[in-house]
Amino acid sequence: MGEIKLMKGNEALSEALIRAGCDGYFGYPITPQSEVIEYLSREANARTGMVVLQAESEVASINMVYGAAGTGRRVCTTSSSPGISLMQEGISYIASAELPCLVVNIVRGGPGLGTIQPSQADYFQATKGGGHGDYHMIVLAPYNVQEMVDHVKLGFELGEKYRTPVMILGDGALGQMMEKVELFEQMPRKTEFPDWATTGKKEGIHRSIITSLFIQPEVMEQVNLRLQAKYREIEKNEVLYQTINCEDADYIFTGFGLGSRIAMKAMEMAREKGHKVGLIRPITVYPFPYDIYKEFAGKVKGILDIEMNAGQMVEDVRLAVEGKTQVEFYGRMGGMIAGPDEVYEYFEEKFLGGK
Amino acid sequence: MAKSLGDVIIDIEKCKGCELCIDSCPQETLALAPRINQKGYHYAVKVQDNCTGCLNCALVCPEAIISVYRKIVK
Amino acid sequence: MSTIPNFIEIPVNPEIAQKEFEVYSKPSTLTDKPFHYCPGCGHSTVHKLLMEVVEEMGIQGDIVGVAPVGCSVFAYDYLDIDMQQAAHGRALAVATGIRRMLPDKLVFTYQGDGDLAAIGTAETLHAANRGENILTIFINNAVYGMTSGQMAPTTLEKMVTTTSPFGRDVSTQGYPLKISELLAMLPGVTYVTRQSVHTTANVRKTKKALRKAIELQQEGKGFCLVEVVSNCPSNWKMTPLQSQQFIQEKMIPFYPLGDIKTPEGK
Structure with missing residues (x-):
């Protein structure tokens, strides 16, 4: 049995990020999820050496995630609806470049600047693509604080299994409410990284290039076919x-x-x-x-x-x-x-x- | 007195005929060929046997297709 | 065009053109793929210089590059190192992510004026202000090359582009942006220099600047920016030689060459 605590959803999720051996977090404050970057800024680096960086915008955050994920590390960003809208271009690039990462949306009411109160109005954006091009994220929908924790671990695992971005689709209430939660044990940070990661060209090994640019339509179609095959595989295996x-x-x-x-x-x-x-x-x-x-x-x-x-x-x-x-x-x-x-x-x- | 004898090898199929090498050559060793390569560019060739191997052409060549040789003769 | 009427091609002299006498050849850190750039374009010259430095310093396995959106979007086709391609303007955010995960590696971005100084200004400024250990190579040719010649933030006053067809009117289109001078003001920035590759002397200086910047990166000295005032013969509607002259006569007076900030205290 893991450690049991009474925790706020956003803080429980943050604790789970640390315990899942997350290597890097890049985010920008936005209500109702600012506790995530606050909690991580306080806790993460001293405990696991995890990098926590407050970016200048959500646009920068998601592109930092792209770069960091390209090195084969476990990385995450979190935001709420307007911020997630800003990230859509980056998520499309990440899906196309086939990089695993975790994106958390603590949804608030929209459209527009909307309200800071909880909402589920980003379902279409999360599940049907959101950005440009034919792609999907795996989208996990926690219904309590316990799942806010469990989905962090699951999300990283699924993302790495399929080399794809994973979203946790929460809402302002889940982020703010306090519930009893059982935390999993601290996992070690990764020490081995996939061969596609850009970690410096190695002698005798092909070099790694992370890109979503395939200018020849014949090649771009093949990339799309590969992505679609991956989505069919996910649809077959990962329904919960x-x-x-x-x-x-x-x-x-x-x-x-x-x-x-x-x-x-x-x-x-x-x-x-x-x-x-x-x-x-x-x-x-x-x-x-x-x-x-x-x-x-x-x-x-x-x-x-x-x-x-x-x-x-x-x-x-x-x-x-x-x-x-x-x-x-x-x-x-x-x-x-x-x-x-x-x-x-x-x-x-x-x-x-x-x- | 030591004399510097130079030579260049130009990968003419990759040449785009920009003439920067010709312009940079203090010896007027290079010129554009009246013929064209497979890409349709007039390409740079050596037209005088007076290269000193000074490197200028290779330094300015955007295509990195000029190899330079220099032999010092006493 | 300097073709000679009585054209005699001189064959290679096998006495001289031998490996032992070789004083220059393409760096091994460049791939064999022919550059897609237009004839006379400075991009490929800078690619070449950067890879010469990488080869000479023996850091091919220690450096990760970020390619932008712009003419150099395919930089990774030529630079034989690990690379990532970034969304338009986001190269320095991507590079930040890489560098923060790989603190022992060298990371650089290669960006044009639109990418670095228009759409990516926020990322540029903040990465510089955080003092990220990143080298940014900034190609300033005062025009959007890949989209065929629109006005850039660095387009000179009165300069004609497809979106300033009557010349850049600063009263409505703003002033050419000296981003290097702007960034040099930030405490996180260690080294800012402006160079060019339009003459052999300048090519040598640019290479020296790149080497200095990479050495500063190795020492973890913070953000470095090497701006290269470059050309765009196709979109400037000039021959390559005319474009070199334009750099000398028009670009350099507004974008003066030399160090803007050095760790030694300039």
Whole structure:
């Protein structure tokens, strides 16, 4: 059993970065995740020698991540929605150059400068590409502080396995809330680095070039085909989700991250009132667990999706069920968090013909 | 008195005929050939046997295609 | 064009052109790939000089370069060392990431005026201000070369480009930017020099400056900037020789050559 602590989401994630043997962190303060760079600035270097650098902007941060990831080191940046938008060009380059790294988005309400309150409105940006060109990040959606910790380790492992950027898609509430968390043991920092890393040309070994420029269309197409093959492989192997009470369910509530916690509470309310409601919670939102929705689509009378946005993941749920069951959506936007009671009422209205 | 005998070898297929070497040569040893290479450029060649191996042409050559030789004869 | 009417090509003299008498040949640290640059372009001269220094100092395995967006975007095709290609303007952020992970290696960026002094000004200034142990080689040819001749931040007053077709009007298009002088003011910056490669004497001086900058890097002395006032015959609409003359007559009076800041205290 690892060390148990009561920690704020942002600080727990920071602690996990140190413990995962992260070599470098490059970031720029933005609410609601500034505790990450503050915690790391205090703790990291003295404990593991990890480099922590406050960059001049999110644009610089992500490009520092690109350079550092190119040396084969474990590197990370964190930000919140407007900052993540600024990073999109860099993430596209990182995906194309096939560099592993961890990008954390503690999402806040948008669009624009928006609000500093929690939101899930960056789902499309995170899961469908975000920047230019055909690419994906692996996107992990923690729903509590424990997963904010666990996904750091998982994120680094997946990124290195597939040489791809990985995003942790949290939100302002997960970043700010305090919960009990079990921390994994301190892992050593890496001492061996992949042969593609730019660490100085070695005698007799091919030199390393990190680039996303392939000016011949024939070559660029091959790069794209390789990336797409990698995404199919990820979709085949790395889908993660959780189901609760689905065996006997007439209805399924669903949501990712904080949305799934609201859905969970609403499910409990429905169960108390005698309605057989289950829950599907995607843990990876890219790759999306289409199959589990498809499996239940023929068995249940309806699916209610709860998100803190105008309805983004619901498009994937509808894709998955192929019209075989009724899919309804309940969301609040702009930093507002739905209460389980309003979700339950919406469920009654849409599926039970009102009270 | 020691005399410096020089020579140059120019990789003419990589020459782009920019003439910087010709301009830099104090001996007027080099000139552009009336012929063109496979890329379609007139290329630099030696037209006088008076090279001293001073290096100027190689220093200014952007293509790094000039090798210079120098033999000191007493 | 200086072709000679009664043209006689003199063959190579096998008595002299022998390995033992060789005083110059292409550095082994350059690949065999022919440069894609236009005839007479200073880019390849600077590539050559940098790789001569790398060869002479025996640091091919100790140096990592960052290529920019601009004409030198393919620099890694020619420089036979480990390299990364950066997004437009971000070379110094990428180099910072590399250098912070590899504190024992030498890291340089190779950037043009648009990359370094327009879109990448923030990254340039802050990397310099942090005193990052990075050498930046800055090619200033007063024009955007790769996108075919638009105005650059360093374009001279009244100079004609495709986006200043009536000459750069400083009242609406701003003034040519002396970024080297700006950066020299920062305490994290150790060595700033402005050189050129338009004459043999200047080629020698530029090589010396590059060597000095790399030696300072080896000593961990902080940020170094070697600006090279260069040409763009194609976009200046000149022959290579005319472009050398333009450097001498127009560029150098505004961008004077020489050391701007040295660790010895200039």
